[in-house]
Amino acid sequence: xxxxxxxxxxxxxxxxxxxxxxxxxxxxxxxxxxxxxxxxxxxxxxxxxxxxxxxxxxxxxxxxxxxxxxxxxxxxxxxxxxxxxxxxxxxxxxxxxxxxxxxxxxxxxxxxxxxxxxxxxxxxxxxxxxxxxxxxxxxxxxxxxxxxxxxxxxxxxxxxxxxxxxxxxxxxxxxxxxxxxxxxxxxxxxxxxxxxxxxxxxxxxxxxxxxxxxxxxxxxxxxxxxxxxxxxxxxxxxxxxxxxxxxxxxxxxxxxxxxxxxxxxxxxxxxxxxxxxxxxxxxxxxxxxxxxxxxxxxxxxxxxxxxxxxxxxxxxxxxxxxxxxxxxxxxxxxxxxxxxxxxxxxxxxxxxxxxxxxxxxxxxxxxxxxxxxxxxxxxxxxxxxxxxxxxxxxxxxxxxxxxx
Amino acid sequence: xxxxxxxxxxxxxxxxxxxxxxxxxxxxxxxxxxxxxxxxxxxxxxxxxxxxxxxxxxxxxxxxxxxxxxxxxxxxxxxxxxxxx
Numbered sequence: 001x002x003x004x005x006x007x008x009x010x011x012x013x014x015x016x017x018x019x020x021x022x023x024x025x026x027x028x029x030x031x032x033x034x035x036x037x038x039x040x041x042x043x044x045x046x047x048x049x050x051x052x053x054x055x056x057x058x059x060x061x062x063x064x065x066x067x068x069x070x071x072x073x074x075x076x077x078x079x080x081x082x083x084x085x086x087x088x089x090x091x092x093x094x095x096x097x098x099x100x101x102x103x104x105x106x107x108x109x110x111x112x113x114x115x116x117x118x119x120x121x122x123x124x125x126x127x128x129x130x131x132x133x134x135x136x137x138x139x140x141x142x143x144x145x146x147x148x149x150x151x152x153x154x155x156x157x158x159x160x161x162x163x164x165x166x167x168x169x170x171x172x173x174x175x176x177x178x179x180x181x182x183x184x185x186x187x188x189x190x191x192x193x194x195x196x197x198x199x200x201x202x203x204x205x206x207x208x209x210x211x212x213x214x215x216x217x218x219x220x221x222x223x224x225x226x227x228x229x230x231x232x233x234x235x236x237x238x239x240x241x242x243x244x245x246x247x248x249x250x251x252x253x254x255x256x257x258x259x260x261x262x263x264x265x266x267x268x269x270x271x272x273x274x275x276x277x278x279x280x281x282x283x284x285x286x287x288x289x290x291x292x293x294x295x296x297x298x299x300x301x302x303x304x305x306x307x308x309x310x311x312x313x314x315x316x317x318x319x320x321x322x323x324x325x326x327x328x329x330x331x332x333x334x335x336x337x338x339x340x341x342x343x344x345x346x347x348x349x350x351x352x353x354x355x356x357x358x359x360x361x362x363x364x365x366x367x368x369x370x371x372x373x374x375x376x377x378x379x380x381x382x383x384x385x386x387x388x389x390x391x392x393x394x395x396x397x398x399x400x401x402x403x404x
Numbered sequence: 405x406x407x408x409x410x411x412x413x414x415x416x417x418x419x420x421x422x423x424x425x426x427x428x429x430x431x432x433x434x435x436x437x438x439x440x441x442x443x444x445x446x447x448x449x450x451x452x453x454x455x456x457x458x459x460x461x462x463x464x465x466x467x468x469x470x471x472x473x474x475x476x477x478x479x480x481x482x483x484x485x486x487x488x489x
Binding site for chain 1: 439443446458459463464466468471
């Protein structure tokens with residue numbers, strides 16, 4: 001495949017795969033309650049995930065190790081169990097949220113309660129993982145995910161004030177409801193910097209047999225793809241700021257989010273929203289279920305690979321086979337999908353130091369990276385964002401749950 | 405052993421103090437409920453406006469009305485529990 005085509009596909013994957021239940025819900029809440037004020041949180045989260053994804057790809061290309069594999073080898077199984085537990089827990093919560101997004105899209109389309117769709121949706125995801133290949137999961141869903149560009153079209157049709165949007169890129173103290181402001185800010189960062197993204201990316205790079213010749217492709221796809229992806233999330237926030245904020249609507253349930261597209265695009269907007277929610281969440285659920293299997297199988301040194309037949313990687317396939325129905329049961333039990341989504345994003349932010357610091361240690365180890373170790377700027381930036389997001393989540397999460 | 409027990413006791417105390425300090429006051433709960441009520445009133449207003457324009461399928465209109473009714477009931481119960489009129 002030509003390098004140009006690989007870069008183009010990588011960028012498309014970044015755009016089509018960026019928006020999912022978490023980034024959509026948090027962007028809608030941010031725009032509806034605080035106008036453009038929280039755009040900076042999406043920018044910070046996007047920059048951070050672009051750097052982390054680039055690191056995970058570089059580690060895979062230079063050392064031919066996936067992230068869990070390298071962590072277990074470098075730190076030993078005793079330490080590895082800590083990030084394993086943290087990533088597995090937040091990934092499971094996020095998987096439930098994504099299945100919730102799929103089921104809500106089906107409810108909007110058919111009128112049948114989303115709880116009835118949880119098990120069929122999990123079954124469809126499982127079937128694709130069981131029968132499909134890595135390329136189908138990664139590229140297929142990202143191509144279809146381009147439907148999320150409808151948010152960019154909608155935002156442009158709403159004629160946002162460019163100066164106001166630009167001002168939102170600068171972090172400011174909240175004008176009201178500080179606890180809520182910071183809670184949404186860390187949820188946005190958690191949604192952008194989901195560990196499943198860079199764990200999945202590192203496994204994908206090894207599945208695709210990357211070597212050092214891929215370093216430039218890796219840098220461009222991580223940087224440009226994620227930046228464009230972040231732009232889609234900003235567009236969703238802008239739509240919420242222009243449609244819901246002036247009307248005095250704060251997003252408490254998913255039923256309020258389709259207005260982001262129906263206001264500027266009328267009935268076509270409704271169906272575009274349903275398609276975007278379904279495809280974005282379905283694609284994310286596929287990737288997270290697969291990443292859970294990668295994480296455990298690579299961490300314990302089992303045979304793994306989405307391109308292998310399930311019987312040839314039985315324990316690997318068993319993990320997503322067990323995780324999917326369990327995650328579906330959480331939604332079928334009647335838990336509010338929006339609350340679950342936002343809480344799991346805040347939990348993701350809380351877990352960031354546990355998942356990010358071991359990666360940073362690996363990225364500075366010449367035994368794995370030779371001369372391609374990290375510079376101090378990326379080390380400092382990623383460490384600062386992770387620690388600050390964790391501390392803010394630690395304070396904002398109980399304030400949000402119990403009140404201020 | 406002693407040190408671990410002391411650490412556990414300290415953590416429990418900090419947790420308890422945090423939980424007590426973070427409990428919502430009745431005024432805060434009433435304010436939250438009022439704000440949720442106003443938000444759902446606005447949602448229904450926007451819904452009817454877009455339904456008239458033909459921007460929404462009927463089954464979705466019914467879903468939002470149902471969600472609004474549930475949310476308003478919940479907010480009203482929250483206000484009553486907080487002692488608001």
